[in-house]
Amino acid sequence: MIFETKTVNAAIFDMDGTMFDTERLRMKMIKQASEILYGKSMDDKLLIDSLGLSAKSSEKLAKRQYGEDYPYKEIRKKADEFELDYVRKNGVPIKNGLIDVLERLKKNGVLLAVATSSRRAITEEYLMRSNIMSYFDIIVCGDEVKNGKPNPEIFLKAASELNCEPSNCLILEDSQNGLLAAEDSGAMPIFVKDMKDPKQEIKDRAFKPYDSMMDFLNDLIKFTAKMPTPPRLNEHFPRRFNHMKVGIHGFGAIGGGYLTQIFSHWDGYTRPIEIIGATRNHNLIELVNSFGKFNVHYENLAFDQTITNVRLVDISEEEEMKKMYTESEIIGLSLPEAAIKKEAGIIAKGLIERHKNNGKEITILVILNKIGGGLFVKTNVENALKNFVGEEEAKKIIDKTFFAETVVNRMVSKIQKNTLLKQVRMNFKTVEANISKKELNIGSILENSSEQNGMDSKEDKKRNKENDNGNKDANLVKDISKKLYNVSEITQELSKLNITLFNSEPDMLLYASKGSPILERMRQIKTVDNIAEMQDVKNKLSNGTHAIIAWYSSLLGYKTIGQGMGDERVISLVKRVMKKEIKPAIVKNNTELTGYVDNFIDNFIKRCRYSFKDPCIRVGRDPLRKLKRGERVLGTINLAQENDVPTPMLEFGVAAGLLYSILSINEKDKECKIIKEIYDKEESIKDVLTYKGNYNGKPYLCLDEQKDADLIVRIEKQFKDLIDDYSKERFVS
Structure with a gap:
């Protein structure tokens, strides 16, 4: 990996204060332990001065202040117990951005190591409990080197075990002594601030300093590969969770x-x-x-x-x-x-x-x-x-x-409420029956093993007397295994419980306007300079066409978009509308959009053919809004007229929307009722197209009786032909 023009083969991480927010926790526990064993809490300044030092160096500082009788080793041991107890109950506090950093380094071919002043027993437990141990190729701990930081021994040992030159290693550190050790090793020190800054002259020795792990991550993103966009639909989501x-x-x-x-x-x-x-x-x-x-x-x-x-x-x-x-x-x-x-x-x-x-x-x-x-x-x-x-x-x-x-x-469409409740009932009954069938003892899972609670049952004591230590271990394993078996069986059954909430089509990318750094990182988002143009193209291609499919399919007697698109009359109309009328109008002034338009049309037609869960009355709702001047269908007709593109099929779509409304196919649609009321007065399509009444508190944007006279006449003719077809029963009843 190349980072700031430098070749990076490995990254070596300090643990406390760098990867984990444990320095504050440790200081708190040392103060508590000192209070208990010495009768006095350890001084805050002394604790700050000890950051990044080995246990031996920290002990010298403590005894220099409190005297040779100060029980530092016992205090540290007690503090370790307190700290371990805390993390076992509450988990290890991981620094925000760490998981992202480890994932990016690992997936870009960088070897990873831990080099910490902590003892191996504590280090391994922390790494396992934080679920990040699998990232690291090697671990070097404070009890495995002679000299603690600021001596570079621990980093040189880590680089050697990775078989990497220190000059090709990043070393992430949070303390002054760690920074000195990293620089003296010949590596590239990365300073990540925790509780305090080092002296400025020492901080200046860092290859790059950062105020937080998140700041380092934001920089690292620039030098690591962006995942292919978009992902395959059936590609697994990332296995690791970040802090966001x-x-x-x-x-x-x-x-x-x-x-x-x-x-x-x-x-x-x-x-x-x-x-x-x-x-x-x-x-x-x-x-x-x-x-x-x-x-x-x-x-x-x-x-x-x-x-x-x-x-x-x-x-x-x-x-x-x-x-x-x-x-x-x-x-x-x-x-x-x-x-x-x-x-x-x-x-x-x-x-x-x-x-x-x-x-x-x-x-x-x-x-x-x-x-x-x-x-x-x-x-x-x-x-x-x-x-x-x-x-x-x-x-x-x-x-x-x-x-x-x-x-x-x-x-995307929602699963109907009745269908949703039905699948929930069926799922639960199946799982409930399977658990009952297996006769699993759920209560026994919650019981502590004899070793855990320190109190053997009479049966355990009798058994232990009769068996040697090897058999006792075997019985313990058997006991735990039985409980784990019960847990796994129940977990497997519960994992089968799920609900399907939505039906969706597989197009992946979401287009978004540029300007937000977080959007640039996301795999399924493509940022563009002119989002308004993309919005306009998409609206003209799909919104009006989708409504036309719904209106015409409904007139033909179909309930869903998928059913309608199975009729050659509908699919022929859609292809002519999109390929012969809308596309030429869009690309005439911007040929660069041709590829996007062609791809969109092909996917749109394919999606609609499979939309059997998408009701026509949902897609065709609010026809008054969709037939406003400048919107949806009429807006596209206007664009086509400006580019000398004839639009007979779009005009047919307008007529279909009007007839759909007048026939009250969707009786609950308020806008259908308005259109029907206007038409019924004089049986005039012209009156509907030039309606100037109230619409959501504002005058409705209608066609102009004089300027749009030719268009109105053409739509009236399409409507008359459509009614004639309907009255001749060429439509499905």
Whole structure:
């Protein structure tokens, strides 16, 4: 690996204070032990001065201050016991960014070693408990060298055992003595600050200094390979979890069925330790939180992808939402446009809480099918912030918030509620029956073994008297093995419990606007300079076409998009609309988009053919909105007219949307009712197309009776022909 023009073959890590946040913990335990054994707590300055020293050197400092009778060895031993007890109960405190660093180094061919002043017994336990021992090729400990730091012996020994020249080794250290030892070894010292800085003249000897492991990681990313983009759909998520949490504000089809997969693939090296989703669906909250996972089903590939480490919260619980915004590195905002203004207040409160707690930057990934969606959300949130904290403070918070606009190239739908509940009942009954069948004694699993609780049962005592020590060990193994067998059997059965929440199509990449460093790392996100252009192209290609498929398929009597796309009349219409009308209009002024457009069309048609779980009435809803001037279908017709491209099939699509509404195929759709009411007055399509009434508090954007006269006439003709076909029963009833 090349790092800052230097060839790096190995990286050697100090342990305490560098990889683990244990220096503070150890100091606390030494003070407690000193209080117990000496009657007086050890001085803070002495503890700080001892950082990075060997046990022998630390003992000399302590006895110099407290006298030769000071029981340093006993105090250190007692402190070790306290510390071990703590980490066994609470785990080893790993430095943020460490797992990412180890993964990147390992996967880029760098050998790894630990070189620590701690004893081997403690070192190995810490490495095993933190689940990182497998990263390291060799380990060198303080009780295996004659000279402690600042002597370079321990680093030279580590480099030698790796069979690497020290000059090709990075050495990560947090202490002054460690830095001196690393430099004297001839390696490249990387200083990672923990509790204190070394003297400036010594810090200047570092090859590169960093204020934290995260800072080193951010630098390392520049010199390590980016994983291939996008990953294969069936590629495993990274096995290691980093320290990050991510949030999804709006755990619907796109939020739950798409963003969770993007976040789970992350950068290909590690993935977030937790995905927090916010929803109002209490059944979903209960189910996902009890299972701890769910499936996304890719129907056209007969493939299920399991999303793990996910937790849902109630979107109406203010404290939970503020916590999500405070803890998450990135938030996927997947809400309808109409909900943004209402949710802007809680977003603002979350950002205020984050600003108070850590002041760190955050990226909000705006999933909104709207050109300028990022700015739209930013404006609403900024207005809410001004109401809460004033203009000056609001600006500070906004400056640390990046609103990334996106283009989604995927169709996702939710599993119907009845289907969901049915699969939950069936899964649980099957697992319950299997556990009962195996007659597993769950209670025995919770009982301590005789060695663990120090109290043998009568049967154990009798057995132990009759057997020698070898048999006693064998019985202990047998006892533990039986419990582990029960645990594994139950675990296997419980692992079969899962729920499928979403059906999805397999397109992978999410396009996002450039500007956020975290987005550049993610495997399933492609950042672009002109996201508005990509949004416009995608909208013109898919949004109007998708609605036309739904309207026409419904008129033909089909219930789902997949069924409709099986009809040659529908698929022929779609191909002509996309390839003969929309594509020429888009690429005429920008031929560079040709490849993207062709790929999008092919994938879109393929996806729609498999969309048997996507109801036509869902896709065809809100026809008044989709037939506004400049939007969806009519906006694409306008672009085509500007580029002299005829649009008979798009005009047929408009007529299909109008007839769909007038026939009340979706009786619950309010916009269908409005269209029908306008038409029924004079049986005039022209009246519908030039409707200027109220729409969501504003005048409806309709066609102009004079400027669009020719277009109106053409749509009227298409509508008449469509009605004639319908009345001749050429459509399925």
